[in-house]
Amino acid sequence: MSGAEKNFRAANVDIIRLDGAEKHFGAVRALGGVDFHVGPGECVGLVGHNGAGKSTLMHMVAGTLAPDSGKIGVHGGIEDNYSVSRAQKLGIRCVFQELSLCPNLSVAENTRINHASLSGLGWRRRAATLITAKLDEIFPDHGISAWDIVGDLSIGRRQMVEVARAFTVTQDRLDLVILDEPTSSLDAHTAGQLLAFVRRFVAAGKSCILISHVLGEVLRNADRIVVMRDGKVVVADAANAFDRDRLVTAMGGAEAHRGTMTETAKAEAGPLRVRARPARQADGKELVARAGEIIGLAGLAGHGQTDLLLAIFAAAQRIRPGIEVTAPVALVAGDRQSDGIFPQWSIAENIGIRSLARLRNGLLISPQREAELAAFWQQKIGIRTPDMNNNIFSLSGGNQQKALFARALGSDAEIVLMDDPMRGVDIGTKLEVYDLVREEARNGRTFLWYTTETEELDNCDHIYVFKNGRIVANLTRDELTEEKIIQSSFGDAA
Ligand SMILES: Nc1ncnc2c1ncn2[C@@H]1O[C@H](COP(=O)(O)OP(=O)(O)OP(=O)(O)O)[C@@H](O)[C@H]1O
Incomplete structure (x- = not known):
């Protein structure tokens, strides 16, 4: 093990840590050497303009995309062959922007996809109980049945199922959930329910990464905010050190005030x-x-x-x-x-x-x-x-x-x-x-x-x-x- 690797490992008390992550898609440099970490019991807000590299970075955290170069460490160990299944084992889940539910399956059947342990006789009923309990906990008035076919649900309800599913636990541990624009299809009432749940989840010692273009949502709910611009992290600071104007300026010069x-x-x-x-x-x-x-x-x-x-x-x-x-x-x-x-x-x-x-x-x-x-x-x-x-x-x-x-x-x-x-x-x-x-x-x-x-x-x-x-x-x-x-x-x- 090299000296640099030893240092990286020693510093790695975080749930996840990326050092110098780079990613290119053809001529596009999506990430140009990003350092990023999430500690236990914190909600990290991630903001940046469209195309800044947020989703690409999150794909690396979730194990769906490998960096061209850079290191990934989880719970103190360096991960050489990090993958989605490894991330799941290590307690890291992701709710991506583009919903991943199978439209022709029921809500319960979609829950089974994330939980191999839901097998054998009666797995449908157990999956239904699991997802219904989580929906009740996060969105008390959700009105969704575990037997609903996902393709028949509105996009808002699909987003609720997707979010609730990410928080369900069977045999694997759960430490960190990445929420990539989780409220984008939710009305103010339902978004409020989700964000209140996120605060409870974090208060219980777990962690979240919250990506949102609704800056108020990030300012009110994150403990720390990381700002990305053109494939790089440009600022990272405690959430209470930011206001809306500082965030907008850090993101890259959009007008902070608009005409009415x-x-x-x-x-x-x-x-x-x-x-x-x-x-x-x-x-x-x-x-x-x-x-x-x-x-x-x-x-x-x-x-x-x-x-x-x-x-x-x-x-x-x-x-x-x-x-x-x-x-x-x-x-x-x-x-x-x-x-x-x-x-x-x-x-x-x-x-x-x-x-x-x-x-x-x-x-x-x-x-x-x-x-x-x-x-x-x-x-x-x-x-x-x-x-x-x-x-x-x-x-x-x-x-x-x-x-x-x-x-x-x-x-x-x-x-x-x-x-x-x-x-x-x-x-x-x-x-x-x-x-x-x-x-x-x-x-x-x-x-x-x-x-x-x-x-x-x-x-x-x-x-x-x-x-x-x-x-x-x-x-x-x-x-x-x-x-x-x-x-x-x-x-x-x-
Ligand atoms: N599969 C791909 N093929 C080619 N280019 C890609 C691919 N995925 C991402 N990119 C490019 O990488 C850059 C970063 O994209 P990314 O999706 O990470 O941005 P983002 O910050 O999540 O943006 P948004 O807020 O719009 O979701 C963009 O320029 C994008 O066009």
């Missing part, structure tokens, strides 16, 4: 763009959107917001009762894995697909026009890649989401439906996209914007709150507070 809608006093209302009544609406309430308006859809996740957006999208192709749509429509999907991304295609092709008429040269798509459209949007919203002809999955999660934005905004759609589209998008880009949405609205575009982030509703002219598939309130921006939304969501109005 008050600066954009609206001219009088434009022509009608959408009039829609949810299928379950028994009273006369309906959603009305005019040209140039930004309309918010709020309330607890899974209460009919996405359903109404999808119904409006469908009504643009084919007449549907109760829905009137007067202009072309584009949709920015929130569940990019199942609704948005064409996995075999390049980034440029994924952006161009909604603009084929404009990209056509005779009967064929002009590669040059497609490349120009892609280059324009790469520049406009900062899609980080050396080549827009690379496969869409070569992008980090947030950058994939930006490509979906580019697809909708680059099209001829007058109405843009946004289904919680900012999931996984970093703070700097979010602020730019908010500006872009407001600018496009001033130019007459209409936005229907479902979001689980209450702060985003500040960008809207007015907001419909949903409960049980129905509209229960219509608030103006001035009336809007988180309490008011939660009150409407839980009240007896519907």
